[in-house]
Amino acid sequence: MQIPYDSPWVQVFGRLHIVVLHFPIALVAVAAMMIVWSFMRRPREGESRPISPALWLVGIAALSAIATSATGWVFAGGEYADTKGTLNLHRWLGVSSAVIVLVAYIVGAVAHKVSSSRANRIYIALVFIAAPLVGFTGHIGGGLVHGKDFVIKPLLRSKNVEKQSEPESDPTPLDQKVLEEITKPEADPQNDPPLLSGPTVDLEEPAAPIPLLSVSFETNVFPILENSCIRCHNPDKSRGRVRLDDLEHALQVVEPGNPDESLIVNMIELPENDEDLMPQDGPPLADEEIAIIRAWIASLQPE
Numbered sequence: 001m002q003i004p005y006d007s008p009w010v011q012v013f014g015r016l017h018i019v020v021l022h023f024p025i026a027l028v029a030v031a032a033m034m035i036v037w038s039f040m041r042r043p044r045e046g047e048s049r050p051i052s053p054a055l056w057l058v059g060i061a062a063l064s065a066i067a068t069s070a071t072g073w074v075f076a077g078g079e080y081a082d083t084k085g086t087l088n089l090h091r092w093l094g095v096s097s098a099v100i101v102l103v104a105y106i107v108g109a110v111a112h113k114v115s116s117s118r119a120n121r122i123y124i125a126l127v128f129i130a131a132p133l134v135g136f137t138g139h140i141g142g143g144l145v146h147g148k149d150f151v152i153k154p155l156l157r158s159k160n161v162e163k164q165s166e167p168e169s170d171p172t173p174l175d176q177k178v179l180e181e182i183t184k185p186e187a188d189p190q191n192d193p194p195l196l197s198g199p200t201v202d203l204e205e206p207a208a209p210i211p212l213l214s215v216s217f218e219t220n221v222f223p224i225l226e227n228s229c230i231r232c233h234n235p236d237k238s239r240g241r242v243r244l245d246d247l248e249h250a251l252q253v254v255e256p257g258n259p260d261e262s263l264i265v266n267m268i269e270l271p272e273n274d275e276d277l278m279p280q281d282g283p284p285l286a287d288e289e290i291a292i293i294r295a296w297i298a299s300l301q302p303e
Helices: 008-015 022-040 052-079 086-114 117-146 153-163 176-183 217-228 247-253 263-268 287-299
Strands: none
Touching: 008 052, 022 052, 022 086, 022 117, 052 086, 052 117, 086 117, 217 247, 217 287, 247 263, 263 287
């Protein structure tokens, strides 16, 4: 049976993954901590160790893990069907986590019902296997959405700054003259009257136009893509079969020398109310950023 990924209802079901994914992570972690606490606390004479509260949490976690795995599988299969690698690993880890949590609940329920110490040990072991596995699966998913090392990226940047003996200027912004040149609107000879009338006046030769080669991919374009696009167009998550994480792949969505015919320009210049406007997971690119991308494409030599 093939899942109809094009169906709006199927897509809505898949996007529920974002709603339910936090429950199994939190519930299994709390259940594991409750089990640890029950062993740290010395029980009174004749009192059995309370595993029922943790077992309830594991049961709810099992249901939410199944829902998370099912919605995530549909979500990935529909909107990221062409992605391999890390996303597939995330999907299978999600399924494995759901199975382990479900088995843990079943074993725990049996142990609680028949008072089996052996089954109870297996239940506890499964919970302590499931807790880090569910957390690791969630960590991979977070990396797919927000980018690799998203949580510790500020620390990595801080370390890089500390290693620099002297502060360096940010290479990303274009020279102001270049930016003004590529963002300046074209003159309209019909609506713009001549500045001078009457006899011809000799003026100084105009300055040579700033070459578009001043715009480079690594220095000017890549930082824009890294900030707004690469989280969905990378080796692990190539949405729409598009990658923008390096020059080789970025060139596949441009027409050298012709920005107007380039796919990337067409997608970032759509109206704001268009559902296909890129980037979809963030604010639209600023006019200056679009102008930089256009200038870079215009500077490329057609094949």
